[in-house]
Amino acid sequence: MDGATCVVSSLAAEGVDHLFMVPGGLNDPFMPPMTETEGVRTVVAAHEAGAAYMADGYARASGRLGVAFGIGGPGVTNIVTALAAARADRSALLAISGEVATGTEGRGAFQDGSGAALDDVSVLRPVTARSLSVNSPANLQPYLRAAALTALRERAPVHLSIPLDVQRSEQLVDWTPLPEAAYRPLAIDREATDAALSVFSMDAHGQPAANVIILAGPGVRHARAEAALIAAAERFDIPIATTLSGKGLVPEDHPLSLGVFGYGGSRWASEAILDPAVEVLVVIGSGLSQRDTLNWDPKMLPARELVHVEADPALIGRTWPSSRPVTASPRAFLELLTSVDGSIAAGLESGRSARQAFLGDVRGRGPHAYEAEDTTRDTEPMHPARFVTEARAACPRETVLSVDSGAHRAWCSQYWPSYGSGDYVSLANLAPMGGAIPLGIGAKIARPERPIVVATGDGCMLMHGMELHTAARYSIPLVILVFDNHSYGNIWYRAKEMGAGPEALTDIPGLSWPEFARAMGADGVAVSHPGEVGEAVAHGLTQSKPFLVSARIDKHYPTPIAPWRQAVAEWEDSH
Known part of the structure; x- marks a missing residue:
C-alpha cells in the first residue's frame, strides 16, 4: 500500500476512529484511505484551526489521540493557535501536514512549506512537543510511532510533515498498537510519595495535621483517576476543590465538593483554600497556573505543608516551592492514599471531625455561588447569570458544556454545575476566542451519547462560527448558547474606563445569529426574556442538527469574580 494508506490504517489500528481535516492538493493521497478505511470517519472542517480544535475536543472526551490533517504552507500557519492552545491545556494531538515532494523543495513549488522554503517544521516546533519532516519513506512508520x-507521554500536540513522494511511497503496514500504559502511565516516585504521606502520620509533628484540602486539576482526568480521587476523599472526609480546567472531576453536589478555586471560583472553594486554618494543601494534577492560583495569591499557601503531585516534574515548583513534591501519576498516588494504614491512617482519622467542622463552617458562610440572587433576575436585556441558570435547568445532569473564552466563561463557571469528569471542556490556558464550537463538535463525536451545549459570545462567533456549517453538514447535534451583548464584553469592562474611543473599539454591531445559523444549515431562535430560555434549550436538545439559542445580554453586569479582582489588585500593588 502507499504511505498515505499506511498512515490512516495505522491510526485506525491505534483506535482513532475519526480524523479531522481541510482538503488541499498537498494531502490529496490521504483522501482515498480517509474515505475507504473501515472504522474511520473523516470530518471536513471549515478552517484548519477548526479541525485542530475538533481533534482536541475528541482527544479530551475520548482519552485517545486526536488527529488533524491540513496542507503545508497556509494550512500549517492556520493551525498554529489551535496547537498552541492544546499545548497550554496539555492535550494529546497529532497534526499531519502534506508537503511538496522532496525533489521540488526550495524550487518555487506552489505552497512549498518545506525546510528549504517557509519551513513548516520550524513554524510549529515552538507550539508542539515535537515537529518532524518525514524525509524518507523508510522513516514514515518510525516517525509516526x-x-x-510523544503526544501521549508529554500530553502535548505533535506535528508530522509528510511530502507527497512519501505519501505515495510503497509501505508495508506493521503497526503494533501502543500499550495502554502509554495513555495512562502509572509511574510513581515511591520515596517522594512516602515522604508526602508521612505528613499525615501521628508521629509527624506530635500533633497530626487535621485541616487538609485537596485541589485537583486536569491531570486527574488525564490519569483516569476520578474514582480514586473520590475514594481517597470519602475515606477520610477530605474536602475537594478543583481548578477551572478540572471542573466536574467531582460532582459539584458531592458532600465534599467545594467547587472551583481560582478564576471564576466558587465562594466555598475561595473561602476554604484562602483560610489560614488550612494546614496541608494537596495539589494534584495541576501546574498551579495564574488562574489556578487566584493570580498567584500567596494566601492560598497552607500553614504546614504544600504537597504537589504531578506526572510532569516540570510543573512542580514553577509557581511556589513544594515542601513535599511528588512526581507520580495522580491515580497511583491517590490509590496509595486510599489504602494507607498504620500511623498515617490514624493521623488522618484523628482529623476527621476537625475537617467536617471546617467544611460545615465554610458552607455556612454563604451560598456556593457569589451573587446567587442574580440567577432569578427578570431584567431585559437578560442578566447572564439568569441565562446560564435557565439553560442549565433545561439540560440533563450528564450534559457536557464546551465554553469559549470571554466573560461567559466566568458566568458558566459560577452558575453551571458540572457533575462528571469531562463534562466541562474549555481552552482554558491560552484561551483563544472561538474554539468552543469545534471543541464541542469533537467532544460530541467522541461521546455521542452525551448532550453537548456550547457557551459562546458574539465576538467568538465572528472567529469560528463557520464551524456551525461543519456540525450541520454531519448532523452533529449541539445546542449553542450565544451571549449576545453586541460587544467584546470582557474587554469592554476595561475599555469603558479608558474613554469613548477605546470603548467604541469593543462594539459589535447587532447581528442575527439565528439567521446566521440557518444560513449554515443549522437552526436557531433568539430569546429576550428568561422565561423563553428553557423551552428553547429543551427544543434544541431534541434536534438532530445544531440549534442556536441567542440571548440579548446586558453587558453592564460585572462578572462574578470578586476574589479574582481583589487578588489582582493586591498583586499589582505589591509588584
Whole structure:
C-alpha cells in the first residue's frame, strides 16, 4: 500500500476512529484511505484551526489521540493557535501536514512549506512537543510511532510533515498498537510519595495535621483517576476543590465538593483554600497556573505543608516551592492514599471531625455561588447569570458544556454545575476566542451519547462560527448558547474606563445569529426574556442538527469574580 494508506490504517489500528481535516492538493493521497478505511470517519472542517480544535475536543472526551490533517504552507500557519492552545491545556494531538515532494523543495513549488522554503517544521516546533519532516519513506512508520508516543507521554500536540513522494511511497503496514500504559502511565516516585504521606502520620509533628484540602486539576482526568480521587476523599472526609480546567472531576453536589478555586471560583472553594486554618494543601494534577492560583495569591499557601503531585516534574515548583513534591501519576498516588494504614491512617482519622467542622463552617458562610440572587433576575436585556441558570435547568445532569473564552466563561463557571469528569471542556490556558464550537463538535463525536451545549459570545462567533456549517453538514447535534451583548464584553469592562474611543473599539454591531445559523444549515431562535430560555434549550436538545439559542445580554453586569479582582489588585500593588 502507499504511505498515505499506511498512515490512516495505522491510526485506525491505534483506535482513532475519526480524523479531522481541510482538503488541499498537498494531502490529496490521504483522501482515498480517509474515505475507504473501515472504522474511520473523516470530518471536513471549515478552517484548519477548526479541525485542530475538533481533534482536541475528541482527544479530551475520548482519552485517545486526536488527529488533524491540513496542507503545508497556509494550512500549517492556520493551525498554529489551535496547537498552541492544546499545548497550554496539555492535550494529546497529532497534526499531519502534506508537503511538496522532496525533489521540488526550495524550487518555487506552489505552497512549498518545506525546510528549504517557509519551513513548516520550524513554524510549529515552538507550539508542539515535537515537529518532524518525514524525509524518507523508510522513516514514515518510525516517525509516526514516535510522534504518537510523544503526544501521549508529554500530553502535548505533535506535528508530522509528510511530502507527497512519501505519501505515495510503497509501505508495508506493521503497526503494533501502543500499550495502554502509554495513555495512562502509572509511574510513581515511591520515596517522594512516602515522604508526602508521612505528613499525615501521628508521629509527624506530635500533633497530626487535621485541616487538609485537596485541589485537583486536569491531570486527574488525564490519569483516569476520578474514582480514586473520590475514594481517597470519602475515606477520610477530605474536602475537594478543583481548578477551572478540572471542573466536574467531582460532582459539584458531592458532600465534599467545594467547587472551583481560582478564576471564576466558587465562594466555598475561595473561602476554604484562602483560610489560614488550612494546614496541608494537596495539589494534584495541576501546574498551579495564574488562574489556578487566584493570580498567584500567596494566601492560598497552607500553614504546614504544600504537597504537589504531578506526572510532569516540570510543573512542580514553577509557581511556589513544594515542601513535599511528588512526581507520580495522580491515580497511583491517590490509590496509595486510599489504602494507607498504620500511623498515617490514624493521623488522618484523628482529623476527621476537625475537617467536617471546617467544611460545615465554610458552607455556612454563604451560598456556593457569589451573587446567587442574580440567577432569578427578570431584567431585559437578560442578566447572564439568569441565562446560564435557565439553560442549565433545561439540560440533563450528564450534559457536557464546551465554553469559549470571554466573560461567559466566568458566568458558566459560577452558575453551571458540572457533575462528571469531562463534562466541562474549555481552552482554558491560552484561551483563544472561538474554539468552543469545534471543541464541542469533537467532544460530541467522541461521546455521542452525551448532550453537548456550547457557551459562546458574539465576538467568538465572528472567529469560528463557520464551524456551525461543519456540525450541520454531519448532523452533529449541539445546542449553542450565544451571549449576545453586541460587544467584546470582557474587554469592554476595561475599555469603558479608558474613554469613548477605546470603548467604541469593543462594539459589535447587532447581528442575527439565528439567521446566521440557518444560513449554515443549522437552526436557531433568539430569546429576550428568561422565561423563553428553557423551552428553547429543551427544543434544541431534541434536534438532530445544531440549534442556536441567542440571548440579548446586558453587558453592564460585572462578572462574578470578586476574589479574582481583589487578588489582582493586591498583586499589582505589591509588584
